Amino acid sequence: MPPPPSAGEPRTAPAVEADGLRITLGGAPILAGVDLSVATGEWVTVIGPNGAGKSTLLRAVGGLLPADSGSVSLFGTPLPRLTRRERARIVATVAQSPVVPAGMAVLDYVLLGRTPYIPPLGRESAADLAAVHDVLDRLELSRFAARPLVTLSGGERQRVFLARALAQGAPLLLLDEPTSALDIGHQQEVLELIDQLRRDDGLTVLATMHDLSVAGEYADRLVLMAGGRVVAAGPPRDVLTAELLSTHYQARVRVIDGEHGPLVVPVRAPRV
Template identity: 45%
Template structure:
């Protein structure tokens, strides 16, 4: 798919008098997983908030199907674009089923608060995220990985074509990070949903993204396929990190291997059966 339903034109974003994103243009590829990467405070999450109409542009605009978000009714946006912010906080005591059901609010009408379509969408979302068996449990009693799957289930129940995820793996251990990203990838592949995610881990971005957007100081430095974007030169430019980029032994995607710490020589590789600092026997 090569369309661009969600775009930004000349986008400038600021908090009071501090400009965070400056004159940015972006076309989100439909049906792909786009991952935004960059150092801390470069504007990644700020850009995602603007794409979800949580932040009003100072200049420029975000457009959905060619219309500025500011001109689109909130309900229509919520039916088209789902947003999962960083570390969302559930209402106290709410159960998994109740939280996932809230994803249906944009589709409900004042004369019909719940329908068979709502029931089906919630059941399907919980089944796809493996949360059906957690339906009656309070969300605040779940593990980090379980809780994140429940939030994703809520976003899926919303049944939007575009899904925005702001650091969905934050505070998760490596196993749960992979679990969540595998789920996102599966949903994209099977349902064709357009996903835009902010990730801190460049190697995870290279593995799961179709399209990478690399940002620095509020601007896009590079964008494109992971094989084209994730290079040692870009890692040095964006993150200030010397590295070697090699093929991932599992997927073949770019894998960033940091260089030795500044001022330190590369560690000597130990020879089996040899004690460090000794000369091997001859």
């Protein structure tokens, strides 16, 4: 996290500030008073066992799910004060299973990311098309531009989903399991690209991930959730400990210190 400003220096509002967030779905509490702060330019990844509330938290931050109580602010503005179009210019989301319109070509799908900038009943501008082609080039998807999205492999589609989000030009990127459909090579390719964009363009990243080693390699901070609450938060080496993972995942693991972060290796129980 960036150091605090010195005396007399203006304070920058966090990119994300969630305070006491509570959400109940179908009568079951999903988030039970979650506090979260993400600094501008920071990469924070939320981890935790299935059912911990990770995806629900991202949907609430993105304005896709109303909270029963608590508040969310984006770059200092309370979420309810933002219109849908204003919110779409601030935050872009890559969901786990985006809806793919039947027969839509890759170029047209990525162009949907420019919707917040196109006037009602208007058409995309040359600047919108240039932004889309730039993203397609950066993700090595230009050769698929005319292909129907449904004809691509799972990994290729995942990169197209990311391309649509990046085409929005939003300063906050929400990633819900962004590499779940990718092989290890494309996982690294996509995550390195996101990290490069974060450094070059000042993107703020809030993600969820199941792969703990990958989460620790790329995030500045990890937030461990269990039972709808934050149970640990801090640098990867403070959160990815055998004790915490055993307690909250009910798993046997070995944690090995790596160059960029801890590596978590599952360990089989002793044979009897």
